[in-house]
Amino acid sequence: MYLPVVCDNIMNLISQLIIDLLSSFISIMFSTFGAGQSGADFSAKKEGLEAAARLFALSDGMAEDDEDDPLSEQGNKPEIKGKVQFKNVSFAYPSRPDTKIYRHFTLDIDSRQSVAFTGRSGCGKSTALQLLLRFYRANSGSVEVDSKDVTDINIGWLRDNIGYVGQMPVLFAGSILDNIKVS
Amino acid sequence: MTADAADVTAKAIPIHNSDSLKNSDSVTVPTANAVPIEADLGVAKKEEQAAQVEDVEKGDIEVVDDSESIEDVAPDITGVSKRLQQYSQADILYAITGYAGSIIVGALPSGEAVLFGMITGNFFTIKDAQEMRDTNYALSMWFFLLAGLSFIGNVCMGIGLGVSGSRLTRRMRVLVFDKLMRNSMGWFDFPEHSTGELTTSLEEDSETVANVTGLSQGQRIQVFSCLAAGLIVALIYSWQIGLTAIACVPLIIGSSIIQAKYASREPSTDSLIKPATLLERSFADIVVLQAYGLQTDVSAKYSATLAPDIKYKKKQAGYSGLAFGLSQFAVFGTFSVVFYVGIKMMLSGKLAFTDFFVALLS
Numbered sequence: 001m002y003l004p005v006v007c008d009n010i011m012n013l014i015s016q017l018i019i020d021l022l023s024s025f026i027s028i029m030f031s032t033f034g035a036g037q038s039g040a041d042f043s044a045k046k047e048g049l050e051a052a053a054r055l056f057a058l059s060d061g062m063a064e065d066d067e068d069d070p071l072s073e074q075g076n077k078p079e080i081k082g083k084v085q086f087k088n089v090s091f092a093y094p095s096r097p098d099t100k101i102y103r104h105f106t107l108d109i110d111s112r113q114s115v116a117f118t119g120r121s122g123c124g125k126s127t128a129l130q131l132l133l134r135f136y137r138a139n140s141g142s143v144e145v146d147s148k149d150v151t152d153i154n155i156g157w158l159r160d161n162i163g164y165v166g167q168m169p170v171l172f173a174g175s176i177l178d179n180i181k182v183s
Numbered sequence: 184m185t186a187d188a189a190d191v192t193a194k195a196i197p198i199h200n201s202d203s204l205k206n207s208d209s210v211t212v213p214t215a216n217a218v219p220i221e222a223d224l225g226v227a228k229k230e231e232q233a234a235q236v237e238d239v240e241k242g243d244i245e246v247v248d249d250s251e252s253i254e255d256v257a258p259d260i261t262g263v264s265k266r267l268q269q270y271s272q273a274d275i276l277y278a279i280t281g282y283a284g285s286i287i288v289g290a291l292p293s294g295e296a297v298l299f300g301m302i303t304g305n306f307f308t309i310k311d312a313q314e315m316r317d318t319n320y321a322l323s324m325w326f327f328l329l330a331g332l333s334f335i336g337n338v339c340m341g342i343g344l345g346v347s348g349s350r351l352t353r354r355m356r357v358l359v360f361d362k363l364m365r366n367s368m369g370w371f372d373f374p375e376h377s378t379g380e381l382t383t384s385l386e387e388d389s390e391t392v393a394n395v396t397g398l399s400q401g402q403r404i405q406v407f408s409c410l411a412a413g414l415i416v417a418l419i420y421s422w423q424i425g426l427t428a429i430a431c432v433p434l435i436i437g438s439s440i441i442q443a444k445y446a447s448r449e450p451s452t453d454s455l456i457k458p459a460t461l462l463e464r465s466f467a468d469i470v471v472l473q474a475y476g477l478q479t480d481v482s483a484k485y486s487a488t489l490a491p492d493i494k495y496k497k498k499q500a501g502y503s504g505l506a507f508g509l510s511q512f513a514v515f516g517t518f519s520v521v522f523y524v525g526i527k528m529m530l531s532g533k534l535a536f537t538d539f540f541v542a543l544l545s
Binding site: 012015016017018019020021022023024025026027028029030031032033034035036038039040041042043044045046047048049050051052053054055056058059060061062066068069070071093094095096130135136 | 259260263264266267288289291292293295296297299300301303304307308355358359362363364365366367368369370372373374381384385387388389390391392393394395399400402403405406409410412413414416417418419420421424425428435439440503510511514517518521522525528529
């Protein structure tokens with residue numbers, strides 16, 4: 001009479017134990033499989049950080065107050081009449097320091113004077129313009145506009161006062177008028 | 184290509200003198216002692232490329248050295264996290280939504296496990312048909328809830344992290360592009376700052392940055408949420424099994440650490456020209472390339488520049504294969520340990536029951 005009840009209870013207890021073990025086991029199984037299925041890549045974060053580090057290194061290359069920054073506020077903004085002088089300029093491109101383009105180069109162009117440079121390819125025609133526009137700095141000597149060293153003139157102001165048509169003219173999208181307005 | 188310096192004279196010829204100038208001869212005609220740097224494009228390319236072709240034919244050009252030149256150089260990433268955090272601050276709400284979604288999605292398998300355990304258990308415990316029907320009806324409702332949570336979690340994760348990741352990428356791109364445009368001309372002359380290199384960097388690296396906050400991060404959070412929820416449920420139902428599983432966690436985490444540790448080291452080479460630069464030059468000077476029929480040679484050279492990348496990828500594949508194998512080993516190893524302990528417990532439970540029964544009968 002009494003025994004079956006006890007037995008039943010014990011059976012239930014054991015069933016419960018089995019169910020609990022089962023639940024526990026399934027939970028571990030499912031969660032580990034779930035973790036595997038997430039497609040998580042634990043190297044991805046490091047890759048992302050390294051990519052960011054490379055980008056920061058690239059963008060941090062220029063100092064915040066660099067006066068060669070086209071947006072720099074440094075330098076004077078004198079009225080420009082257009083007298084151009086190269087005084088004893090020596091120059092080599094930074095990427096090829098051993099190849100001298102100019103050795104003690106001197107040039108005088110008066111205001112309102114039109115001048116054409118001719119010469120063999122590579123003799124430094126474009127370089128003169130690039131130094132005038134301050135794309136590069138002379139290694140020694142000075143490039144002057146109205147007897148003021150271009151390096152003392154605000155770079156944006158200097159370039160605003162020079163019309164430049166490159167060797168490969170670029171037209172931006174829009175009308176011709178839009179393109180003229182840009183420059 | 185190079186001419187004698189004295190040979191070359193730049194002449195400034197006045198083509199038009201304004202009225203202020205009385206005598207056109209007054210213009211100073213300077214003499215430039217100049218050495219050409221850029222020879223005529225066609226000739227230069229011809230000579231250079233002809234030389235390359237020759238070298239390739241002779242086997243002289245080994246664009247990539249063997250393993251010696253491949254060094255693992257990982258950029259310094261200290262402080263990078265903090266800066267990225269600043270940049271992604273604006274999208275913090277999206278990120279939080281996404282991470283919440285990841286946690287929900289991660290916890291789902293454990294919820295499923297509980298329901299699954301109940302279903303199985305009911306066959307042992309419930310004898311009455313009506314009771315079985317009612318219980319299973321309730322269970323199906325729980326499954327419905329699980330489905331709903333899965334939907335919400337995945338939507339939150341997808342939208343939140345997709346948006347925050349892509350916005351970070353865009354912000355990085357614009358930030359870097361803005362800065363790059365302000366560099367001096369000389370900076371752009373260096374081969375490592377060639378158009379090809381810079382475009383590739385802006386494209387690829389910016390995209391990869393999203394791994395830090397985007398979906399990729401969500402997946403990592405999902406893994407932790409998944410394992411944590413699984414262990415908690417396991418502990419609730421059987422602390423012995425739970426503890427056994429916790430003991431196995433280092434195995435699973437360890438394999439992930441190995442994967443993370445060896446991944447992502449960029450190869451650096453002594454190679455003069457990088458794939459991106461080569462592509463850029465080829466397309467920019469496609470006229471020259473076609474005029475001289477250099478397609479095959481340039482193609483061979485391109486293939487050679489890709490060699491270090493392939494070597495690097497091969498190494499990576501080895502590491503990730505190892506890591507994946509280890510993680511799978513860890514998972515199934517955990518199963519085996521947990522199952523072993525479970526069976527032991529079951530047997531000892533049965534044994535106790537038999538002992539008890541025998542004792543009672545006697």
